[in-house]
């Protein structure tokens with residue numbers, strides 16, 4: 228086929244007037260056309276995207292290329308690193324013959340560079356600790372995370388309302404558990420008077436679901452100091468956007484915790500960022516590598532919520548990129564909203580594979596230059612079919628692309644390098660310690676104590692009255708002795724009450 232026509236076709240289709248990122252050069256009939264550069268306008272990077280393809284085809288490196296170029300343009304990035312292979316972005320790459328050959332083919336000089344990085348964690352792993360408070364979720368979202376039914380969600384709403392009416396904060400899971408216990412026991416009458424009847428079967432189910440979440444390590448995630456999302460938006464002294472890497476290797480098998488975190492993060496970003504208008508560039512771009520892990524075990528309500536936020540967050544200048552093996556891993560409602568699509572090779576081993584490839588191909592623009600379903604299986608490593616949105620929001624021509632190589636290291640950091648990143652991080656210090664404030668747990672515990680003390684006193688009083696009656700009716704001569712016995716009895720009752728209380732407290 229005519230490569231000059233093709234070059235013109237690509238150059239015209241990928242023409243930009245504002246800032247853009249060059250991902251590589253288009254290929255035709257297996258040959259790379261050096262100057263057929265695939266340029267993605269920065270302006271459209273809040274329109275979300277997908278990077279798909281079989282294992283080992285180059286998805287993570289494509290993510291790395293995109294992230295580096297965003298950072299280079301002063302745009303901060305957040306990456307979910309599930310397999311732990313993204314930390315190398317902090318160090319410059321190494322010039323190697325296969326890389327310079329690749330870059331000669333696409334006519335882009337190969338330079339190496341390390342980027343400003345923060346390493347973050349949801350657990351006790353080293354790095355910036357990410358936490359959120361229960362209050363921040365609000366009753367609706369908190370109920371969704373627990374996958375509660377309407378009645379149960381109603382109970383959660385009452386608890387949030389009660390705590391807010393009585394200026395108690397819900398910081399961690401201990402707080403909400405204490406509040407649930409309180410409304411079913413000593414606070415029952417008070418709550419029912421104010422907010423109506425609460426079913427104890429509901430509170431039982433809610434508690435069980437909270438325990439389930441706790442077992443996935445969420446007790447470490449909920450707490451103070453809550454993460455301020457403005458700390459994701461930093462630019463370093465050279466004008467490079469920070470690349471924030473959340474290391475999730477230790478929560479791979481905890482999908483509930485992961486989706487809870489994702490949802491809290493997206494909601495926070497949505498609530499805190501101002502409406503963006505048409506600023507010409509994104510404020511933050513989020514990449515989720517191995518994205519099927521959040522979608523796989525998420526409940527229907529949670530998926531709906533994610534879908535909703537994905538739709539809304541765009542107007543805040545936030546782009547979300549999903550990286551996954553098969554496009555079908557991503558829910559349809561999300562898929563239909565993606566602006567940039569990068570499809571690496573898929574393998575056609577089984578009839579099912581072939582069906583999936585056909586379906587994938589149908590989701591790409593028709594091209595007179597390619598047989599899409601065939602080319603998907605023929606792409607080499609670090610090559611992909613790309614379609615983006617141009618500055619007018621119209622899909623660009625489909626282009627089989629030879630991608631550039633990341634400027635930074637295509638491997639992980641050593642443990643020493645990780646320590647070095649963490650020890651110079653201001654954020655690590657800022658979020659290091661869990662702060663115990665007086666929240667619902669402490670307030671309600673005090674209340675329980677007080678009411679138990681009152682009960683003990685009442686009991687003591689009763690005893691006293693009883694004793695007095697017997698004293699009066701018996702020999703008045705031994706009154707003195709009786710009185711001191713009474714004192715002993717009274718304080719014994721009181722101590723018994725207090726002991727009960729203490730054992731209760733220590734059991735928690």
Ligand SMILES: Nc1ncnc2c1ncn2[C@@H]1O[C@H](COP(=O)(O)OP(=O)(O)O)[C@@H](O)[C@H]1O
Nearest residue numbers: 281282283284285286287288608609630631632
């Ligand atoms: N753009 C690229 N330039 C050079 N090498 C690449 C590129 N993309 C992928 N590779 C090579 O392919 C290997 C696998 O890529 P990776 O991104 O980890 O695959 P995936 O995430 O799809 O499993 C990399 O370690 C690297 O050697």
Ligand SMILES: [Mg+2]
Nearest residue numbers: 286287288516
């Ligand atoms: Mg990968």
